[in-house]
Amino acid sequence: MxxxxxxxxxxxxxxxxxxxxxxxxxxxxxxxxxxxxxxxAATRRKEGCRYDHGANYIKDADGRTTDLLSELGEDGLVDIEEPVWTFDAAGQLSEGDGDRDAHKWTWEDGITQLxxxxxxxxxxxxxxxxxxxxxxxxxxxxxxxxxxxxxxxxxxxxxxxxxxxxxxxxxxxxxxxxxxxxxxxxxxxxSYRTIRTYVLDYGFELDVPYYALVNTDKNHAVGWLSREECKPGHVPDGETLLVVQMSPDWSTDHYDDPLDESAPTVAQMVAELLDDERLSDPEWVDDQGWRYALPxxxxxxxxxxxxxxxxxxxxxxxxxxxxxxxxxxxxxxxxxxxxxxxxxxx
CATH class of the missing domain: 3.50.50.60 (FAD/NAD(P)-binding domain)
Incomplete structure (x- = not known):
């Protein structure tokens, strides 16, 4: 039976x-x-873009994940090459420590492919x-x-x-x-940390050496920022698409704020963090709240x-x-x- x-x-x-x-x-x-x-581990499509707005990629802690993903089919499988850098509460950027750059797996069709x-x-x-x-x-x-x-x-x-x-x-x-x-x-x-993600699109390319930035001292309103254009098949040529995950404290305080009110604030934070005033005015925005994001x-x-x-x-x-x-x-x-x-x- x-x-x-x-x-x-x-x-x-x-x-x-x-x-x-x-x-x-x-x-x-x-x-x-x-x-x-x-x-x-979610993927969304909008305005010709595809973006992983929850979990950004899959790490390989001990080698077996890479083997499994290969067994599932290597067509469309992406290992993000650009590194992850860090920043502190003052917005000072630094090169990463290498541990974050072993393998960063996703797919051209998005992380939901897992x-x-x-x-x-x-x-x-x-x-x-x-x-x-x-x-x-x-x-x-x-x-x-x-x-x-x-x-x-x-x-x-x-x-x-x-x-x-x-x-x-x-x-x-x-x-x-x-x-x-x-x-x-x-x-x-x-217990869980709450995360609110913002997606900001721009009609120009950023010339920076990193895929993502992570706040290591946990004292900045922005917790994570990454560039979806580093993933083949996600963003049209000549565009920048930023996935910005706010800190748990900020996300909790602003979880229900209307997008049209909170997105300009987030965009201005991003512009200041990357020292590029153009980023204060995105072409379009999107968001997603994850009340139970990170245990x-x-x-x-x-x-x-x-x-x-x-x-x-x-x-x-x-x-x-x-x-x-x-x-x-x-x-x-x-x-x-x-x-x-x-x-x-x-």
Whole structure:
């Protein structure tokens, strides 16, 4: 008999788990609340441009990520060559330390290719847009979405949304188990940094030697700035497209400010940081808020793995406490492998 698995979330972790089960006898369904995949590793198109406005690229911490991306197909794969520099609270720019410049992977079609290519290797059904509101455990797992529709039964359940959303989902669950309060507490204890991203387009090219700038002392309103034109296929020749991610404090304070009011302020900050007054007047702007962008730490491992005998699993960057795409990816893959072993009875 074929076993079944429900995965909530089609981000890097959820797609990674599905990929790990691609050759197993497991029927996998992913429920994704948005119309896209890959979560905060997001790509958007506008005015002839393509830009990665969440996670900017995928790092390779130990070599295995590069091998995996190559296996998924090297067509359109991009390793950003230009370096990442740093700046301080006073706006003083400095060359980077080299550690940020090992490999910086994305694709000509955008970073969402990560999840798309992982899922293309599987027979997974992605049900979207479907927002799961509650889960129930009886003999099997059942899921209910915000439209009141019930999905299931499933033998196993994997939850991959950001920790606050996962904790809220657990709080709405119908599962009579003494471990549930501890799970809610452990997952809910993971704190997050909020990031608001601004995208600024200009009808000229910047002549600078770096791909990106990162604020290392955490005392500038701008946290990160990168040039999408350094990625082949993203920006038309002769243009500059800046992805500007504001600091967590600034983002929290200005999260709901209207774009037409806040974008000029951000553009002026960018002009001052790069000492180029032309940057105060972009051709067009875009933005995206990420309320749960970057986890500060990880959940207590023995607690979140305590319900695996009930075939309840968790995966994501917040599980390992590392706010990186590759961390979410490999945690998802490793969790998927563990699910496969459990369903096989290994």
């Amino acid at each position: 074929t076993d079944s698995l429900a995965i909530v979330g089609a981000g890097a972790a959820g797609a990674g788990a599905a990929y790990a089960l691609r050759d197993s006898d497991v029927d996998v369904t992913i429920f994704e609340k948005s119309r896209g995949v890959c979560g905060r 999840a798309k290519r992982l899922l293309a290797q599987t027979d997974v059904h992605v049900d979207q847009p479907t927002r799961i509101e509650s889960v129930e455990r009886g003999d099997h797992w059942h899921l209910t979405d915000t439209d009141g529709e019930t999905h299931g039964p499933f033998d196993s359940l994997l939850l991959t949304p950001p920790a606050p959303q996962t904790a809220a989902l657990l709080a709405e669950s119908k599962w009579n188990d003494e471990r549930l309060p501890a799970l809610i507490e452990a997952v809910g204890a993971v 500060d730490d990880g959940a207590v491992d023995d607690v979140i793995r305590s319900a695996e005998d009930e075939r309840l699993y968790f995966a994501g960057d917040w599980v390992v406490g590392d706010a990186r795409v590759h961390a979410a990816l490999w945690n998802g893959i490793e969790t998927g492998e563990r699910i496969g072993e459990s369903l096989r009875g290994d």
